[in-house]
Amino acid sequence: MKNILTVFVSVILVGVMVGCQSVGTVASNEKGNHNLKMSITVSESSTWYLGAEHFSKEVAEKTDGxxxxxxxxxEQLSAGDPAKGVEMLLKGSTDLSYHSPIIYSVFEKRLGVITAPFLFKNLDEADEKMHGEGGEALKEILSENGIEPLGFGESGFRQVTNNVRPIRNPEDIEDLKVRIPGIKMYMDLWRELDADPTAMAFSEVFTGLQxxxxxxxxxxxDVIKSSKLExxxxxxxxxxxxYDPLILGMNKEKFDSIHPDDQKIIKIAAENANKYQIKISREKEKQQMRELKASGMEFVYPTDDEIEVFRKASEKIYDNYESEWGSDLLDTFRK
Structure with missing residues (x-):
């Protein structure tokens, strides 16, 4: 009888504990105060930071603080390491961030598809895909990896600078010692173009060029101008x-713990912030290009036919990485 009573009391205690846990979950989903941390890779003068500031102010205003x-x-929170910054977001050590998919691709190879070589000719093509089926596909991948996707900002198209010769065709790249991101796809691409690529830390680039x-x-x-590479x-x-967009991501577990009304506020504020960041980024780029020209840099604009030669020279990258990116996902961006 004593043993039966002990079991009965234990069952009651377990039930009470489970009940308390359920109540706790509900309580955490009530409107409340949240102090969130958001990491940005670049400086406070960047459009990335200005977009994040726009986001932060709107969220604070709409939730009455x-x-x-x-x-x-x-990357103050990750000791200057963007990959560590994404890792911290995935683990919940930080709550939000603006990061490039180039960095995300270290952890989720499929996200590297958006930075594939010569995928888009111009911003109109990029916008069409990012605002359509392509962007939705990337959001699904982020969700699968524990990130609540709050839309996309923009770092822009990546351009090439050098001190040896104007670059108009693949022959002009041969044997050039070019610093690239430390991502395998970029290393493979530049080797395919017969360059001599190196993954030097960006903090060493100015001195290395000098x-x-x-x-x-x-x-x-923006990076070229703000780093005074001219x-x-x-x-x-x-x-x-x-093409290098920005991912405005939030740790999904943290997002799910917030009241649905506040989730809506965060999503709307993020959409507004991304639009603002893209707008000022494109405006700033036009001004920066004028300043680079005024400083004496020689601008080279390869023709469509010349770009097509680069595109064909890069096809092997698509063949080699289609299995990593996924053929369906790649088709979404290429069709």
Whole structure:
């Protein structure tokens, strides 16, 4: 009888504990105060940061200050390492971030598809895919990986600079020592173009160009100008070889813990912030290109036919990476 009573009491206690846990879950889903941390890879003067600031202010305003988002520029929370920054978001050590899919592809190879070489000719083509089926497919992949996708900002098309010669065709790239992101796909691409690529840390690029350790590098216009590379680079080719959007992501577990009404506020604020960031980014790029020209950089604009030669020279990358990206996903962006 004593043993039966013990079991009965234990069952009651377990029930009470489960009941308490359920109540706790409900309580965490009530409107409340949240202090969130958001990481941005680049500096406070960047359009990335300005977009994040727009987002943070709108969320605070619409929630009467209940939800505060503190911004951390220059990967302060990850000791300057963007890959660590994405890892922290995935683990919930940070709550939100603006990161490039180039960095996400370290953890989820399928996300590398959006930066595939010569995927888009111009921003109109990129916009069509990112605002349509392609963007939705990327969001699904992010959700599968524990990230609540809050839309896309923009870093822009990546252009190439160098000190040796104007680049108009693959022959012009041969044997050039070019600094690239430390991602295998980029390394394979530049080797396919017969360049001599290196994955030098970006903090060392200016000195490397200045001393001739490397001949060139590739980045969006904003990075080129904000890093003052016009002081150590002569030629720039506007060839739009790799499109680099931004992912505004939130740790999904954290997002799901917030009241549905506040979730809606966050989503709307994110949409507004992304639109704002893209707008000012494109405006800033036009101004920066004028400033780079005024500084003496020689701008090279390969023709459509010349770009097509680069595109064909890059086809092997698609053959080699289709299995990683997924043929259906790749077709979504190429059709």
């Amino acid at each position: 209940r939800i505060k988002i503190k911004l951390y520029a220059n 001393q001739g350790t490397i001949d060139g590098q590739e980045n969006p216009i 002081e150590v680079q002569k030629y720039i080719s506007i060839w739009n070889y790799s």
